[in-house]
Amino acid sequence: MISIRYTSNLFLRAFCIVYLSAFLSFYYQIPGLYGDNGVLPASSVLENSKHKTLSAKIHYQPTLLWLAPYLGLSTSYALDVLALLGAFLAFTGFISQKFCIIPVFTALWSLYFSIYQVGQVFVSSSFDDFLLEAGFLAIFVAPFLPNRKKTSKGSGVDAISLWMVRWLLFRYLLTSGVAKLLSGCPKWWTLTAFNHHFETMPLPSPLSWYSHHLPSWILRLTAVYANVCELALPFTFLLPVRHIRITAFVFQLFLQTCIVLTGNYDFVNLLTVTLLLSLLDDKFFYGSKKADSNWGVVGHVANAALFAAISYAALRLYSIKLDGGVVDAHIAFSKGQFNEFAGQALVYTLHLGLVSLAGTVLYGLSRVLFGNEHGNKFFNVVKTLFYALVALTVFFSSTVPLASLHPASNATVHPTLRTAYNRLHKTRIVNQYGLFAKVTGVDGRPEIVLEGADGLDGPWKEYNFLYKPGNVNHSLPFVAPYSPKLDWQMYWAAYSTYDKQPWLLSLVHRLLTGRPEVLNLIDQAHSPFAAKPPKYIRAVLYKYKFTAWSHRSQPAWWVREKVSEYFPAYTKDSPALVDFLKARNLLPASTRQTVNPIWKQVLDSVRYVSDHLEATLLFWSVFTAGLAIIATSSPRRN
Structure with missing residues (x-):
């Protein structure tokens, strides 16, 4: 049995860094965006409610901001409290594993969702939806209480919860790739998207200018690499072979690193890398002095064979060849062929996801029934079945946005699943993705x-x-x-x-x-x-x-x-x-x-300090302080 407890812990602490950046970003911009004199005052959103009772208001707009009057706060000051509390909880989880527990992650999700509810047009991109969906899954990855048994290898529910994370990552990347080609965008179909991408992205970085001027053949190969990472590699996330998942992690990590260096996409790439950690296990970090078992050798062979097949398929499907000392590439299939293939493939993809989930649930139950898990076996079985039920609910609901990518697969979705998706989507637990499907601004x-x-x-x-x-x-x-x-x-x-x-x-x-x-x-x-x-x-x-x-x-x-x-x-x-x-x-x-004057004095003092820092410096200052605390609190080895 492969240990995954350390991987889960690392995932949770990395997720706290994502939350920290998100809450601090919100906090810094609250007065200018959502304050009483801001661009879109949050108070005006709540004032639109005609409901009288607190329960009716929460049903109308589920946010903790309704509690502001009971605490002696205005809406804008209550936003400060929510953002600061979220940043504090995220900071504690970042510096100490003891705080990476279900109550803390439940609070983090609730706080961010409360702020999101009054975000209006400034949260209209899918990035905040992505964070909320991933944040909901992080609740199930976290333990209810700190794990004092450092030798624990993780339980059956860890396998199920990390599968849910991998399924979200799978959907997010696959949807991005499929949407690009199904959109019919000529720049993606001619592999010239990156000739314009660095110039037309929302917020270019200093390296965008240099990337834009790379040779055209390198930019074409970059488009091929991005297509393969989004269309083919996500399927390897669902395979039960660790060597394959580790290789996929490396390829995806390289892609995300390049995106971070050449563009400013908020916290989304940091969040994606955090989700990529679910592909790993403890052996990846600790290594092993033991020789590979027979299964390990089989894994290496399967890994080499699969990625050789993917490489060969990429060479054929993208007609990659050396022409006069320059690598040339172009898509060797038509839009009609891809459209027909995508309609059928999406249906099979949903079946593959269900098979993968079923295998994961059976593996989790086997660990409970036949492994050496601590605690009451009956309780562990019930807990595993509960996590399996949550995973099934999330999976079947998420098939709706995935199937909606193509009319053929969309027609197979049962109305009951659409109802379930609509209800979960209202709380951003399951969402639709596929941003930047078309390259815009090609003429400037x-x-x-x-x-x-x-x-x-x-x-x-x-x-x-x-x-x-x-x-x-x-x-x-x-x-x-x-x-x-x-x-x-x-x-x-x-x-x-x-x-x-x-x-x-x-x-x-x-x-x-x-x-x-x-x-x-x-x-x-x-x-x-x-x-x-x-x-x-x-x-x-x-x-x-x-x-x-x-x-x-x-x-x-x-x-x-x-x-x-x-x-x-x-x-x-x-x-x-x-x-x-x-x-x-x-x-x-x-x-x-x-x-309340006490609230006002305290919050104004904190605001005064933050206003004298540049926005990005605020995050990096807090992040560096966290690293310093971790370094000084870590036990020294003689």
């Missing part, structure tokens, strides 16, 4: 540039954001795992119209009135309006492209071309702006909520 990434002036004749001066492209001479920083929700949403707004983005005009109104909470979310160091806000603000749509490789010695990272006016100039009293915001309850209003 659209960017909204806000300009201010004291007169309609100008001069117009630009607002700079902290993390998104703006000034063509400014290099972009590494941001992840911090989640800059305002910069991220500006990317999506550029593909829409301003009348469909009420938060954007709300942002403009806050800038016109000089709200310090909102100004803290943009680049004040290079702001031409640091002394006082402008009288007018307008938005201009540009298209940005990376500068050519021949210009690498010049300061400019981007070249841009003006496309059109995005929205006209507004003043803070413009009737069109005021009426627009008033109709959507987005005008700043003096809060009637009272705050």
